[in-house]
Each structure stands twice: as C-alpha cells, then as structure tokens.
Amino acid sequence: MKWLGRRQSDNVEDRRSISGGKAVIGGGVIGIIILLLNVFGGETGQTVGAALEQMQGGQQQTEAAAPLSKEDEEMGNFVRVILADNEDIWSKIFEENGMTYEKPKLVLFRGSVQTACGGASSASGPFYCPGDRKVYMDLAFFEELKTKFGAKGGDFAIAYVIAHEIGHHIQTLLGTSAKMREAQQGKSEAQANKLSVALELQADFYAGVWAHYNQENLDTGDIEEALSAANAVGDDAIQSKMQGHVVPDSFTHGSSEQRMYWFNKGFKTGDIKQGTTFEEIR
DSSP states (O other): OOOTTSOOOSOEEEOTTTSOOOOOSSOHHHHHHHHHHHTTOGGGTTHHHHHHHHHTTTOOOOOOOOOOOHHHHHHHHHHHHHHHHHHHHHHHHHHHTTOOOOOOEEEEOSSEEEETTEEEEGGGOSEEETTTTEEEEOTTHHHHHHHTTOOOOSHHHHHHHHHHHHHHHHHHHHTHHHHHHHHHTTOOHHHHHHHHHHHHHHHHHHHHHHHHTTGGGOOTTHHHHHHHHHHHTOHHHHHHHHHSSOOGGGOSSOOHHHHHHHHHHHHHHOOGGGOOHHHHOO
C-alpha cells in the first residue's frame, strides 16, 4: 500500500513502551485457543480471554516492555496513516448522509492492556471496545496471522483488520450494535450466534467500502492480502484446524467464504446501503 509521506492521524495512543509486558494466560494451547476464539473479536473480543484467565487462576508472567525499535516506529506510522484514511473516508460518507462522524482512538499495546471493557491480553486479538470507543491492537498478532493461520503477509492485511474494527465503531455510531444485542435477548444460542455473524460480516463489508474509496493508494495484490486474511479467520477454517470438524451453529464471525464475500461486496459497490447482512444471514 502507498502510505509513505501521507497524513497521519493524531488519534493513536501508542502504549507499546509502557504496556504491562507479555501476558501468558495458561500458556501454550490455552493462549492459542483464546487467540482463535477472539480474532477480530468486535464487541466482545476481550471477554473470552478474561474468562479463560480466571479459569487458569489468573496466572500471568510479565516482562518489561522493550523500547520501540526503528521497525516499531515505522509500523506505528503506518497505522496512523491507515487510521487517517478511515477518518477521511468515513467523515465524507457520514457527511453525505447527513451525519457527523465521531473519530475513534486506536491504541497500540504490547502484551496486555486495560480498557473500559475490562483487561485484555494480546491473545485476544485486535478488538473494538464500545465502552470507550477505542480500537485495541497488539501488532504481534499479524505474525500469528501468517504463521498459525496461513494468511499472506503484507501491510494490507493490517489495514484490513483496522478497517474491520473501525467497522464496529460505525455500527456503534449507527446504533446497529445496540439493536443486535437487544435482538439477541431471549434467542437460542444458535439464533444469537447468527446475529453475531451478521454483525461481523457487516464490519467486513464496511472494511471493503473503505478500500473502495481508497483505491488510489492500493498496490497490486493488496486486495488479495485482505481476502487471504479474511479466509484464514473464517469460523470454519479455525474450527477445522482446532477440532477437526465444523459446527455451523456455533459460528460467531462467519465462514471464510462469507467473510471474503462481504469484504469484496463492500469493495466493489462502495455503497453502505448494501451491507444488508442482517437481512441475508438468517
């Protein structure tokens, strides 16, 4: 992606040099399970991690956060550019629809972090907290995305994840998330999961809309990187790797095919009115 020399957002809180070190939650398989369960966790990305911490007796090991390297600084600058792109594009879309866009903060951390939604570790994966309207991200996640999930490398996978989490912020601003939570009340687990899937796929759609309006800054292969990431974190792909079989009624984020489809639909149309996941995912 073309990003050098472009505007950087000042809405990034870089806590990497002051974060609580590397949290080890139960270690080994437990940490990987938390990561898989919560990848692109949206509204509740941090809650499963917190629950499993308690199950493991809150066992943690911490080490002092290292100073930022030149590579760390460069990655922070890249994140600031991606956030700035989201600010510019969504501000314009909201204005065209008679609304005002409220810019979220994005917090970079290492190991563990405290949020308005509770404590979280890097094992929770990137997530959006509606309580403080901030996106939280440990960039070490993207190495996991490549090595454990088989996604292609590249900076646009990071851009896609950020845009997905901003999609959850859009849903908070539009009231979609609150309506979804209300609709889940009294539903069976399978029915509630379908509503969660619709929310996540709509966030993928919004990420595609963002990419549609940012095409002048895309490089060849960027969209393929995003689709590769979406494919790698589909519920079916994760379940197949973790348990050897797939249980569709337990999906909370959508299948690989669904995640790629809705990102691609947003990218091709650029029309926020076509993010009709709640009508189509039943």
